[in-house]
Amino acid sequence: MQRTWTAPFAWVGRSAVETAAAFGRFGVFGARAGRAVADVATWGRMLVVQMARLGVASLPIALFIAAFTGIVLSLQASYTFTGTVPEYFVGTLVGKTVILELGPVLTGLALAGRVGANIAAELGTMRVTEQIDALETLGYDPVSYLVIPRVVAGVLMFPVVVACADAVGVAAGWVTALNLLDMSTPEFVRGLRLFFLPFDVQYSLVKAASFGFAVTAVGTHFGFHTAGGAEAVGRSTTQAVVVSSMLILVLDAFWAVALL
Amino acid sequence: MSIELRGIRKAFGPRVILEDVTLTVEEGETLAVIGYSGVGKSVLLKSIVRLLEPDAGTVLVDGQDVGLLPREQLLELRRRIGYVFQFAALFDSLSVFDNVALGLRRQGSMNEAAIATRVGESLRLVELEGFEERFPGQISGGQRKRVGLARAIATRPRYLLYDEPTTGLDPVTTAVIDRLILKLARELGVTSLVVTHDMKSAYRIATRIAMLDQGRIRFVGTPAEIQQSADPVVRGFIEGRPELAQEVA
Numbered sequence: 001m002q003r004t005w006t007a008p009f010a011w012v013g014r015s016a017v018e019t020a021a022a023f024g025r026f027g028v029f030g031a032r033a034g035r036a037v038a039d040v041a042t043w044g045r046m047l048v049v050q051m052a053r054l055g056v057a058s059l060p061i062a063l064f065i066a067a068f069t070g071i072v073l074s075l076q077a078s079y080t081f082t083g084t085v086p087e088y089f090v091g092t093l094v095g096k097t098v099i100l101e102l103g104p105v106l107t108g109l110a111l112a113g114r115v116g117a118n119i120a121a122e123l124g125t126m127r128v129t130e131q132i133d134a135l136e137t138l139g140y141d142p143v144s145y146l147v148i149p150r151v152v153a154g155v156l157m158f159p160v161v162v163a164c165a166d167a168v169g170v171a172a173g174w175v176t177a178l179n180l181l182d183m184s185t186p187e188f189v190r191g192l193r194l195f196f197l198p199f200d201v202q203y204s205l206v207k208a209a210s211f212g213f214a215v216t217a218v219g220t221h222f223g224f225h226t227a228g229g230a231e232a233v234g235r236s237t238t239q240a241v242v243v244s245s246m247l248i249l250v251l252d253a254f255w256a257v258a259l260l
Numbered sequence: 261m262s263i264e265l266r267g268i269r270k271a272f273g274p275r276v277i278l279e280d281v282t283l284t285v286e287e288g289e290t291l292a293v294i295g296y297s298g299v300g301k302s303v304l305l306k307s308i309v310r311l312l313e314p315d316a317g318t319v320l321v322d323g324q325d326v327g328l329l330p331r332e333q334l335l336e337l338r339r340r341i342g343y344v345f346q347f348a349a350l351f352d353s354l355s356v357f358d359n360v361a362l363g364l365r366r367q368g369s370m371n372e373a374a375i376a377t378r379v380g381e382s383l384r385l386v387e388l389e390g391f392e393e394r395f396p397g398q399i400s401g402g403q404r405k406r407v408g409l410a411r412a413i414a415t416r417p418r419y420l421l422y423d424e425p426t427t428g429l430d431p432v433t434t435a436v437i438d439r440l441i442l443k444l445a446r447e448l449g450v451t452s453l454v455v456t457h458d459m460k461s462a463y464r465i466a467t468r469i470a471m472l473d474q475g476r477i478r479f480v481g482t483p484a485e486i487q488q489s490a491d492p493v494v495r496g497f498i499e500g501r502p503e504l505a506q507e508v509a
Contacts, residue, residue: 137343
């Protein structure tokens with residue numbers, strides 16, 4: 001009887017301790033990664049490969065999402081504005097929304113699935129098959145060899161992917177306006193330039209870099225600390241995707257408060 | 261020059277794996293550590309290179325206390341120790357050549373031509389010449405273990421630690437691996453610690469055999485001595501007769 005009413009409190013206590021421990025592990029991992037950054041000779045050699053894997057290989061999915069986002073935004077803007085707001089505001093809405101919000105956030109969420117899951121699964125498998133231990137026995141710091149190149153590649157390449165996604169999203173909106181909304185190019189461009197600020201692009205790229213950091217840091221953390229077998233690898237992968245997706249939304253709100 | 265374990269204790273949560281292990285691996289010998297599955301043999305091996313940190317006790321390698329070494333010195337010490345993993349732990353994305361060259365590249369003291377020569381020598385020692393361009397997914401389990409062995413010896417370490425080198429192999433491949441262990445000990449003069457539960461293997465390769473049981477070293481002696489042991493737990497294990505050990509329990 002006593003156990004029944006104390007059980008929820010015990011669960012809350014356990015959860016609090018586990019959460020605190022998880023933050024502690026991430027802190028220790030971050031400190032270790034901070035030290036490993038100095039080992040440029042190790043991670044520098046792996047960087048280009050990771051930039052290609054994380055960035056270049058992610059372009060197709062990012063551009064696919066951006067193109068359809070641009071099309072839908074253009075059509076929805078026209079639908080909303082009809083009869084009330086001049087049609088050229090379609091260009092304004094497409095430009096502002098893609099560059100400030102949907103380009104970086106949708107790309108970030110897609111890459112949280114693609115890149116974050118890939119990193120967590122790869123490092124998790126390396127952990128359970130003792131490949132990370134093998135690196136240690138060969139005299140390598142596995143954080144320098146595996147973690148730093150992925151995180152640096154994420155910070156450098158997410159903005160590149162998002163810049164391409166922004167461009168394709170706006171271009172898709174423009175092509176849609178031309179072909180389905182009977183707008184002319186000068187009309188669309190007029191709206192696009194109306195409230196455009198160069199800062200919008202900077203804002204988009206800063207967000208993208210922070211998303212790149214979050215996705216790769218979380219993916220490497222969960223992968224690196226995988227313990228067990230195949231099931232644990234699956235769990236780490238899921239956790240990496242969920243936590244990095246949540247972090248992207250939190251960071252999105254943070255940058256809006258901090259920079260806008 | 262030796263490996264010394266003094267009073268090693270290691271627990272995972274409430275489960276005590278190693279209670280009080282004291283053991284010395286003398287220079288030039290091949291010491292086999294035997295024991296039931298889950299008794300902590302691999303934990304013991306990992307404690308030597310600090311892949312796992314003991315809760316208590318001291319590990320000395322060449323007189324250096326492994327537990328007290330700063331990270332850089334620890335990495336330097338690990339380069340003197342070759343480690344052969346139970347399932348080889350090869351890097352899937354790297355060719356056999358690059359797997360074997362990995363430790364040499366880390367040392368930074370050899371150019372690519374010298375590394376290629378050393379990799380070739382190491383693969384020849386494990387009888388895998390011509391496998392340089394293959395990937396781990398393209399070779400058999402026994403060949404993977406031999407590549408793992410080549411990787412461990414490529415840096416010409418003073419010590420070799422083997423974690424279950426013959427587990428899961430057929431009898432013929434097991435004999436090949438045993439022969440390689442003996443050959444490496446003879447030709448490279450390395451000191452070896454082999455964790456195994458394969459008694460045939462242990463008799464073939466070991467100069468001494470230690471039995472780990474319930475977190476402690478229960479027996480240490482030559483292969484001839486262990487075969488004459490009167491201890492029922494030791495006899496039960498080496499003869500594959502669990503009823504002898506159960507009588508003691």
